[in-house]
Amino acid sequence: MEISNSRIAKILRDVAASYIIKNIGNIFQVRAYENAADSVEHSTTEVQDLWEEGRLEEIPALGEKIRSYLDELFKTGKVSHFAEIKKDIPEVVFELLDIPGIGPKLAQKIADLGIKSIEDLEIQIKTGSLVQKGFSAKLAQNIMEGLREVKNRGKRMLLPYAFVQAEKVVAYLKQSQDVIDVHPLGSLRRMVATVGDLDFSVSSNNNEKVVDYFCKMPGVSRVLDKGSYKATVALKSGIQLDLLVGEPNSYGALLQHFTGSKSHNIKLRELANQMGYSLSEYGVKRVEDGKIIQTKTEDEFYKLLGMRTPLPEIREDTGEIEAALRQAQGKLPGLPKLVESKNIKGDLHLHSNFPIKSPSHGPGGDTIEDIVKKARALNYEFVGIADHSPGFSTNSPQEIIKWVKERTNFIRELQKRTKSIRILNGLEIDILGNGSLSIPDEALVYLDYCIAGIHSGHRGTKEIITKRLLNALNNPYVDIVSHPTNRLLNERDSSDADWPQIFQAAAKNNKLLEINAFPNRLDLRDDLVRLALKSGVKLVVNTDAHQIEQMGNMLFGVAQARRGWATAKDIVNTWDWKNFAKWFNM
DNA sequence: GCCGTTTTCGGCCCGACTGTTTTCAGTCG
Numbered sequence: 343m344e345i346s347n348s349r350i351a352k353i354l355r356d357v358a359a360s361y362i363i364k365n366i367g368n369i370f371q372v373r374a375y376e377n378a379a380d381s382v383e384h385s386t387t388e389v390q391d392l393w394e395e396g397r398l399e400e401i402p403a404l405g406e407k408i409r410s411y412l413d414e415l416f417k418t419g420k421v422s423h424f425a426e427i428k429k430d431i432p433e434v435v436f437e438l439l440d441i442p443g444i445g446p447k448l449a450q451k452i453a454d455l456g457i458k459s460i461e462d463l464e465i466q467i468k469t470g471s472l473v474q475k476g477f478s479a480k481l482a483q484n485i486m487e488g489l490r491e492v493k494n495r496g497k498r499m500l501l502p503y504a505f506v507q508a509e510k511v512v513a514y515l516k517q518s519q520d521v522i523d524v525h526p527l528g529s530l531r532r533m534v535a536t537v538g539d540l541d542f543s544v545s546s547n548n549n550e551k552v553v554d555y556f557c558k559m560p561g562v563s564r565v566l567d568k569g570s571y572k573a574t575v576a577l578k579s580g581i582q583l584d585l586l587v588g589e590p591n592s593y594g595a596l597l598q599h600f601t602g603s604k605s606h607n608i609k610l611r612e613l614a615n616q617m618g619y620s621l622s623e624y625g626v627k628r629v630e631d632g633k634i635i636q637t638k639t640e641d642e643f644y645k646l647l648g649m650r651t652p653l654p655e656i657r658e659d660t661g662e663i664e665a666a667l668r669q670a671q672g673k674l675p676g677l678p679k680l681v682e683s684k685n686i687k688g689d690l691h692l693h694s695n696f697p698i699k700s701p702s703h704g705p706g707g708d709t710i711e712d713i714v715k716k717a718r719a720l721n722y723e724f725v726g727i728a729d730h731s732p733g734f735s736t737n738s739p740q741e742i743i744k745w746v747k748e749r750t751n752f753i754r755e756l757q758k759r760t761k762s763i764r765i766l767n768g769l770e771i772d773i774l775g776n777g778s779l780s781i782p783d784e785a786l787v788y789l790d791y792c793i794a795g796i797h798s799g800h801r802g803t804k805e806i807i808t809k810r811l812l813n814a815l816n817n818p819y820v821d822i823v824s825h826p827t828n829r830l831l832n833e834r835d836s837s838d839a840d841w842p843q844i845f846q847a848a849a850k851n852n853k854l855l856e857i858n859a860f861p862n863r864l865d866l867r868d869d870l871v872r873l874a875l876k877s878g879v880k881l882v883v884n885t886d887a888h889q890i891e892q893m894g895n896m897l898f899g900v901a902q903a904r905r906g907w908a909t910a911k912d913i914v915n916t917w918d919w920k921n922f923a924k925w926f927n928m
Numbered sequence: 929g930c931c932g933t934t935t936t937c938g939g940c941c942c943g944a945c946t947g948t949t950t951t952c953a954g955t956c957g
Contacts (some may be wrong), residue, residue, distance in 0.1 A: 367929080370940055374929035405930045443946095445955050480947070528957095541957090567956090569945055574957095584957080586944095599942090604957075611941040616934090622942055 345415065347382050347389050353415070353424065354379035354408070356436045359446035360427045363435070377403040380605065384658075386869035390416055434458055443488040452485075464489055487566070494580050497832040498536035500861045501898055505530070507581060508540050511559070518555045520548040522590055527600040531654045533901035535864040536831055539582040543600050549587040556585045592625045594637035598644070599623035605659040613663065614647055645670075653680055655904040660872075680904040681883075683897045685916035689717065690726035690768060691793060691824060691856065691884030692893065696749055703730045703797060706888040710756060710765075716890040718763050723919055727753065728768035728793050728884075731781050739782045746785040764919070766790040766928075770824055772797050775806075777813025779820070786819040791926055793856070795824035796837070804838040811839060815847040821926060822882055823848070825858040825865040832862065841870055845877035852925075854914060855879055859899025860886040871906025880925075881908060882915050 358375035361367050381403035382389050392398055393416050398409050411421045428436075431450070437460055438449035455475050457463050463485070466472045472482045499507070508526040515524045521544050525531070528541030546552045553573045557565045566582070567574040573585045588596035599607065599622065611621045620627040625636040626646045637643040644651040649666035656662045662677065669676030692713050693706030706713075710727050717725035729749070732742055746769070753767045770793040772780035779786075779794060786792055794814040796807070814820050826844070827836035848855055855874055858865045863886070866874065874881065883899040885892055903913060910916040914925055922928075 371929050373940075377930075403930070407929060443955070447954060478947075484946085539957090567945060572944065600957090602957090608941055615939095615941075620942075624943090 344388065345390055347385055350389055350412070350415070351379040351383040353421075354382065355439070357424050357427055359436070359439055359449070360431055362446040363431055363450045364427070366427065374403070374405070375408070378408050384605070386873075432458070434460070434462075438463070440492065441485070441488040442491050443484050460489070487564075491576075496580050498538050499581070500831055501530070501533065501535055501537060501864070501901070502861045502895060504537035504540060507579075508542075511540065511542060511583060514559050515542065515544060515552075515556065518552060520546050520551045520555065522546055523593065525597060527597065528584070528602060531601050532603065532657060533655050533898070533905060535868070535902065539584055541584045541600055542586070543593070543596050544585065544587045545590050545593040545596075546587050547589060549589075552587045553585065556583075586623065588623060591638060592623070592634075592636045594639040594641070594643045595621075595625045596623045598637075598640050601654050601657060603658050606657040606663070609659045609663055610647065617647065619647070650677055652677055653904065655680065655901060656907060658905075678907045679909050681900060681908050681910045681913050681916060683900045685910045685913070686722070686883065686896055686900065687917070687919075687922070688722045688724035688726065688764075688766075688915050689720075689885050689887070689893060689896065690766065690791065690822070690882055690915060691728045691770065691858070691886045692717075692726065693729055693770075693886070693888045694727050696727075696729055696752070698729065698732055698745070704888075705729065708890045710753065712890055713887075713893075714756065714760060714763060714765055716893050720893065720896075722763060724764040724766055724922070726766035726768045726791065728770045728791075731769045731771050731785075733772065733780045739784070742781050743785045746781070746788050750788040768793060770795060773810050773814045773823075775799050775802075775810070777810045779814070779817060783819060789819075790928055791821040792819050793822040793824045794820045795856075796828055800828045800834060800837050802837070804840060807837045808840040808843060811844050812847055815844065815851055815853045820853060822854040822856050824856045824884070824886070825860075825863050826855050827865050827867060827870065829865050829867070830862050831864065836865075836867065841873060842877070845874045845879050848874070849878040852880075854882045857881055857883045857899045857903050857913075858886050859883060859895045859897075859902075860892070861895060861898065864898060864902050866902070866906075868902050868905035871903060871908055875906065875908060875912055880914050881912055883913055884915075 354375050358372045361372045381401055385401055389401060392400060393412060398404060398412065411423060414421045432453040434457060435449040435453045438444050438452060452463060457466060467482050467486050473479055508530055512524050512526060515521050523545040525543050526540060527543050529537045530540060544552050549571050553568060557568060557573055557575055561577045562575045563578045564576045566576055571587050575583050586596060586600050614621045618629050620629055625634045627634045635646060641651050648670055650669040652662040652666045665675060665677045694710045694713055695705050695707055696710060698705055713727060714725055732745055750767050753765055757765045767790045769789055773794050773796045774780055796810060811823060814823055829836040855866055857871060883903055885895045887893045914922060
């Protein structure tokens with residue numbers, strides 16, 4: 343029985359909470375468990391898999407002690423030390439910890455009242471029973487709001503949706519004459535695939551006015567927190583917004599602080615301590631005299647620490663701080679020169695409404711001509727139409743070949759009339775359950791390129807998924823594997839597969855893996871992009887647009903490439919035509 | 929409990945907000 347990373351993290355957090363409740367050990371032992379929990383949660387491979395391979399030491403913040411506890415956990419399903427620590431603490435305490443505003447101490451206090459469940463707690467607040475038992479009305483109210491928040495806590499927003507919501511808030515804030523500058527920060531600025539809350543910084547000399555103005559924004563349903571420099575509000579839509587206001591002279595420190603990530607900031611502050619500095623959103627403080635050196639820009643902030651500014655997308659404490667230090671010292675390897683949207687010269691995964699008999703996954707909504715027109719408007723040098731093909735279940739091999747021929751002729755004719763852009767003839771075909779492709783090889787010879795993807799049986803075992811992908815990567819007609827993990831954000835987890843083996847095969851056979859920019863895919867994921875690059879795999883960023891409007895999603899795919907430390911040379915659709923055509927043997 | 933180009937001992941990120949604390953504990957980001 344596999345124990346998930348999030349389950350392991352919860353177990354470790356419960357131990358940390360138990361230490362606090364029972365007042366065992368010191369705060370640093372508690373933090374050690376919390377750090378271990380964070381580290382497990384951020385791990386991009388299953389910790390139990392690493393344990394089976396004897397590689398648990400690769401997870402930071404897991405020392406000798408906790409590793410031995412995990413050893414026991416994976417072998418027996420429980421840890422006697424943890425059971426001992428958690429003894430006499432009611433189970434409801436650990437459930438209550440999931441409610442915002444309730445920490446270990448308060449959870450224990452609630453359990454001490456004899457409350458056995460979250461439902462029970464809710465009833466006791468509503469009936470006034472909690473207040474009768476000695477809780478203040480304000481505290482009861484706070485808990486109630488926390489409970490409501492848990493219930494309303496929707497899924498995380500998809501990045502493009504978060505983008506649009508943030509633009510509205512920025513537009514509102516800019517209307518205030520007290521606002522000098524405003525930026526969306528946090529996970530949105532780091533371009534994480536999904537975003538929880540929306541964070542904003544404002545540069546202003548009139549902080550309290552800005553905070554007031556923010557709290558009065560149309561659509562705000564509740565003000566959750568309000569201070570002189572910050573506020574948190576909930577919108578009627580359920581989205582939570584955080585605002586932090588700073589003075590222009592220290593705005594660089596504010597940007598840095600609120601962009602995160604948390605682990606990046608912690609690593610940075612530890613480093614600063616060693617240099618005799620203390621960091622905060624107000625600037626860089628010299629510990630010896632307590633003087634704060636204000637930083638107007640992020641570059642000034644990072645420069646004081648002796649490093650180049652790492653781009654927001656890679657601020658995850660996965661080596662970027664060390665690289666930024668080396669870069670400033672003229673040592674290698676420095677920071678990567680990340681690929682940019684403007685480097686993109688074409689999109690190879692576009693679905694048209696070209697007539698098709700029983701398409702396997704539904705056609706796109708626009709004509710090939712309109713797609714080509716849109717591609718020209720985006721200043722692309724080439725555009726690849728990659729419709730789904732008819733399959734064997736409803737068509738004979740001869741019918742499929744005939745359809746591919748007709749479509750090929752149509753595209754060739756269109757190219758003759760179109761001089762300003764190269765139109766490539768592709769298809770997106772299925773990798774079937776046995777690893778074979780959904781159309782005959784005799785049809786594939788007509789194509790400029792072939793994208794293969796798994797569109798069924800995503801929940802197969804690791805062995806089966808790996809085998810299907812390897813089969814596709816070993817097929818001479820396949821050029822690209824689309825959306826390799828097949829995750830659907832908020833809906834379906836990534837398929838389980840032996841990624842190192844898959845990346846080795848892709849590199850060896852010169853196959854491309856796709857970074858699919860469709861909002862709920864963003865697949866290949868950022869962490870796997872980085873792993874793939876280390877194996878020498880080349881990538882292609884495609885939008886998988888089914889309507890021409892969706893061709894504008896390219897920047898979100900590029901963002902995932904950037905989060906995976908990709909440079910333009912790693913992404914073939916940034917290459918000039920000569921090199922691009924050479925890769926595809928066109 | 930973890931960790932190491934000043935350390936295998938002695939440190940461990942920083943600050944805001946809330947409540948009822950008259951100087952601080954708990955919680956959060």
